[in-house]
Amino acid sequence: MKVRIDNVTKKFGHTTAVSNFSAELQDGHLICLLGPSGCGKSTLLNMLCGIIPVTEGQIFFDDKDVTKLPPDQRNIGMVFQNYALYPHMTVAENIGFPLEVQKVKKEERKARIEEIAKLVHVDNLLKRYPSELSGGQQQRVAIARAMVKKPQLLLMDEPLSNLDARLRLEMREEIRRIQKETGVTTVFVTHDQEEAMSISDSILLMKDGLLIQSGLCQELYVNPNSLFVAEFLGNPPANKIVDGDKITAIRPEAFILDENGTEAEIQFISEMGKDQIVTMTYLGNTVRAILNLDDINVGSGSKIKVGLKKKGVFTFDKEGHRCHPENDDCHPELDSGSIEKESR
Amino acid sequence: MSYSQKRHEVFSKIEPWLYLSPFLIFIIIFTLYPVINVFTISFKENYSYLRGTFKAINFENYKYVLSDDKFTSGLKNTALYVLFVVPVSTAIALFFANLLNKKVRGSAIFQTAFFLPMVTSVTAVGLIWRLMYNQQYGIINWLLTKFGIEKIGWVTESRWSLLALIIFGTWNILPFTIIILLSGMQNINETYYTVARVDGAKPLRIFFRITVPLLSPTIFLVCIVNTISCFKVFSELYPLFYGKPGPYYNLYTVVYYIRYAMMEKRKYGYAAAAAVILFLCIFVVTLLELYLKKRMSRKGL
Numbered sequence: 001m002k003v004r005i006d007n008v009t010k011k012f013g014h015t016t017a018v019s020n021f022s023a024e025l026q027d028g029h030l031i032c033l034l035g036p037s038g039c040g041k042s043t044l045l046n047m048l049c050g051i052i053p054v055t056e057g058q059i060f061f062d063d064k065d066v067t068k069l070p071p072d073q074r075n076i077g078m079v080f081q082n083y084a085l086y087p088h089m090t091v092a093e094n095i096g097f098p099l100e101v102q103k104v105k106k107e108e109r110k111a112r113i114e115e116i117a118k119l120v121h122v123d124n125l126l127k128r129y130p131s132e133l134s135g136g137q138q139q140r141v142a143i144a145r146a147m148v149k150k151p152q153l154l155l156m157d158e159p160l161s162n163l164d165a166r167l168r169l170e171m172r173e174e175i176r177r178i179q180k181e182t183g184v185t186t187v188f189v190t191h192d193q194e195e196a197m198s199i200s201d202s203i204l205l206m207k208d209g210l211l212i213q214s215g216l217c218q219e220l221y222v223n224p225n226s227l228f229v230a231e232f233l234g235n236p237p238a239n240k241i242v243d244g245d246k247i248t249a250i251r252p253e254a255f256i257l258d259e260n261g262t263e264a265e266i267q268f269i270s271e272m273g274k275d276q277i278v279t280m281t282y283l284g285n286t287v288r289a290i291l292n293l294d295d296i297n298v299g300s301g302s303k304i305k306v307g308l309k310k311k312g313v314f315t316f317d318k319e320g321h322r323c324h325p326e327n328d329d330c331h332p333e334l335d336s337g338s339i340e341k342e343s344r
Numbered sequence: 345m346s347y348s349q350k351r352h353e354v355f356s357k358i359e360p361w362l363y364l365s366p367f368l369i370f371i372i373i374f375t376l377y378p379v380i381n382v383f384t385i386s387f388k389e390n391y392s393y394l395r396g397t398f399k400a401i402n403f404e405n406y407k408y409v410l411s412d413d414k415f416t417s418g419l420k421n422t423a424l425y426v427l428f429v430v431p432v433s434t435a436i437a438l439f440f441a442n443l444l445n446k447k448v449r450g451s452a453i454f455q456t457a458f459f460l461p462m463v464t465s466v467t468a469v470g471l472i473w474r475l476m477y478n479q480q481y482g483i484i485n486w487l488l489t490k491f492g493i494e495k496i497g498w499v500t501e502s503r504w505s506l507l508a509l510i511i512f513g514t515w516n517i518l519p520f521t522i523i524i525l526l527s528g529m530q531n532i533n534e535t536y537y538t539v540a541r542v543d544g545a546k547p548l549r550i551f552f553r554i555t556v557p558l559l560s561p562t563i564f565l566v567c568i569v570n571t572i573s574c575f576k577v578f579s580e581l582y583p584l585f586y587g588k589p590g591p592y593y594n595l596y597t598v599v600y601y602i603r604y605a606m607m608e609k610r611k612y613g614y615a616a617a618a619a620v621i622l623f624l625c626i627f628v629v630t631l632l633e634l635y636l637k638k639r640m641s642r643k644g645l
Binding site for chain 2: 049050051070071072073076077078080082084086087088089097098101102145149
């Protein structure tokens with residue numbers, strides 16, 4: 001199902017949580033709502049769900065206006081951060097609860113519970129209670145409960161943030177698999193850019209209630225429209241070098257060893273698998289670079305010469321708007337009028 | 345005094361008891377000693393409190409008490425009272441707690457109104473209830489006549505007196521029950537309700553399928569506490585019938601019997617035996633409730 005968000009605004013009293021938000025979510029995509037905490041991404045999700053009423057604007061599911069519909073008439077499934085499994089019901093009862101509400105017959109209910117349980121790999125746990133499950137299993141059950149009524153839209157509110165690092169990776173792939181197998185349009189809220197990059201088809205990057213940039217993951221990474229996007233995506237984050245009115249963001253992987261390059265002094269080196277993250281002084285700034293130092297013998301305090309690749313270097317004006325890479329003159333892109341001032 | 349290892353060891357053994365002593369001394373004098381005393385007195389035949397003399401140690405007190413009509417009918421009345429007041433008050437309290445839990449304007453006023461009986465004296469309120477129960481002029485009979493029901497002698501006829509006591513007792517215990525249940529409800533995570541609403545569950549189903557099961561530990565707690573306090577029914581009875589156990593001495597309860605054996609009959613042994621029997625009743629019922637709770641606690645509630 002396609003979702004269209006049309007100039008949606010949400011105000012709580014005098015504070016604006018989401019402001020004039022427009023986006024189109026493609027059918028069958030896994031879309032990440034990404035942004036720092038407090039940027040309004042959960043509020044937007046809850047408005048899609050119908051838990052929070054919209055102040056202004058409209059939401060369309062396909063071509064149907066659902067802005068005023070209560071949650072139960074929108075045919076959506078929702079997974080919450082804390083899973084919210086009913087502790088007094090078994091896994092099967094938990095998964096079957098939405099069907100029970102819809103008054104689905106017992107035999108059909110059983111069949112559908114088993115079907116969805118197989119999909120999320122909890123079919124051997126159906127008789128257990130939530131307290132007898134691990135975090136990852138609880139997460140699977142929560143997904144099964146959201147999916148059992150065959151929703152047109154699946155909403156997930158930071159579903160991975162209660163899991164430990166290893167499980168998070170595993171469940172990330174599982175969510176991806178389940179989403180691909182069922183083809184349900186999914187909106188996934190997270191503040192973790194790495195999670196968003198690895199799981200989603202497209203990203204809506206938010207800040208202070210505004211949509212900053214949207215597009216496919218790689219698009220945002222390769223071609224950020226503002227300093228905020230350039231700094232937010234990527235780990236380690238892009239390095240910011242201020243030079244008068246011009247701000248340059250350099251991705252760590254954009255550094256290369258170059259005999260004719262600029263001199264940089266290594267502060268320290270941390271190992272990261274095959275590469276090293278090198279913290280160094282570069283043009284008077286402390287920057288982090290991912291370099292392969294295997295072939296040269298250097299340590300803290302050594303001086304190396306580095307150059308820059310063309311890819312991964314972006315220039316911005318002092319307001320943080322992207323300058324066109326072709327020419328050096330700064331002029332903001334057309335749609336970036338909404339970007340807040342960079343205040344760091 | 346210089347430091348010595350031995351003195352240090354001795355002192356660290358005494359130290360905890362020193363901290364405990366203020367509390368322990370009170371407990372021993374005012375709780376432990378009387379409890380043990382009641383047990384021993386209950387086995388002493390013809391015990392005289394003033395002289396401390398008794399005829400023999402045997403089960404005569406128990407034999408007498410258990411064959412006394414006043415006691416057995418008191419036991420029956422108490423059991424009926426517990427059997428009605430505890431479930432009925434819990435059910436009504438659940439209903440009101442659920443209403444008070446809704447965030448509506450002015451709910452603070454309602455909460456205060458509902459909890460008012462808790463701070464008033466039972467005796468004073470009991471006397472007022474007696475007025476309300478009045479056959480000719482009471483507000484309850486006035487209301488009933490509006491529905492075409494004949495005036496009932498709530499506190500003057502023996503067949504209505506137990507019901508009158510049960511109604512008053514239920515009303516009296518409600519605020520406490522509501523407070524406990526309400527606090528339990530407020531501890532239920534809001535997302536459970538959000539999930540249910542997204543699935544389209546209606547309020548009645550949410551109440552019975554989610555609120556009540558999630559509240560069951562609190563419901564159990566309140567039932568146990570209320571069972572114990574209902575077994576000890578006395579202060580509700582006393583003002584309602586001007587100090588008599590019912591209009592025709594027909595409504596003895598166990599605690600009233602204990603008072604009667606002690607203050608009117610001056611038989612301390614009988615009173616002690618009745619108290620021990622009451623203790624055993626409460627003990628058994630509470631164990632039963634705890635057992636039930638344990639059987640249901642597998643679900644990690």
